[in-house]
Amino acid sequence: MCNLYSNTTAQEAMRQLFKVAPGNDLLGNAEPLTAIWPKYQGHVVRLNPDGVNELVSLSWGFRTTNTSKKTGKTLQPSAWNNARDDKLLTSGLWKGSFQERRCLIPATSFCEAKGRNPATYHWFGLTGDEPRPAFAFAGLWTVSHFEGPDGKEECACYTMITTRSNELVKPIHPDRMPAMLAPKDYAQWMNGTASEAHELLRPYPADAMQVLKSGETEKSDAV
Template structure:
């Protein structure tokens, strides 16, 4: 599971890395995001019907409407921000998005918390020449229109795919880690058929990853700024 990650890439760098034309970029003058939490702003790369790549800001987490058990009235929805790989092809909550609306989620690090009171926040990334080399997580997206916080809202929502952790992440989170994609697999994740796309969800090699920082209270990866 991942409930916190960062994306401190400049917009221009994201366009170049993910081959998005300026006219298909809706981020504007977006600022670096050293801490992205569920229900927060999450840039993604997706596809138009004609195959053109676009880049948009989304709401991190598929909206799951809820009603009060006492009153039966709508209450604040949940944001389901992690999609387990073992549920993608079987759960009605995820299946259509996996088949029809896969996306790339740009990131420069992700965080897992270990322990409680106080928790240790461990920030993971990939190895490279830069302080925080960029990478992409496998994601899915869908549109939402409905009651949200007492008002009608229309949103593009996203969720990252999680898989079993490698040996580097396992010591902090023994069950799940985000599915990191290799750059040569970006196109196949976006455009391939569901069977070939599913094969791309696998443990990212531990020897190609690094722990950027670890400590109590580190709820923001400001080391990437």
């Protein structure tokens, strides 16, 4: 389960990597994001109504109504920041978005924790000529409608898909890791059928990844 990642890719580099025309870049003056948490804003590439890639800022985590079991009072909404690849075709929370609203989540690293009291935090990224090569997670987006403490609310948001861990991540998180996509697969993920998209959800090759920083006992920004 991933609860923290970074995206420090320059805005122009994102446009080039994800084939976004300047007029479809809706980020404004985007700053590097060294630590993106659930319910925070992140950069997302999605299809606009004309079927063309656009860059937008959305909130991380599909929202649902959250009610106290003890008092029945409506609390702050739950944020579902990870979607399992084996639940996409059956879960009511994910199914519609997987079929109709897939997206790419630009990133340069992600963090996984191991143990408790204290946990140790490990940052992962790609190998390459650059210090922090850009890549993309497979994602979904939606506009969540829910009840909040002050009544009905809505939120434009996204979630990150997880798959089985590869050999690099497995010692830290033995079960799951974010589903990462190679550039050659971006178009299939965005424009393919649900079946074609699902074929891409597999562990990223471990030999193409590296541990960027590890051993921290407190959550911190990526290096």
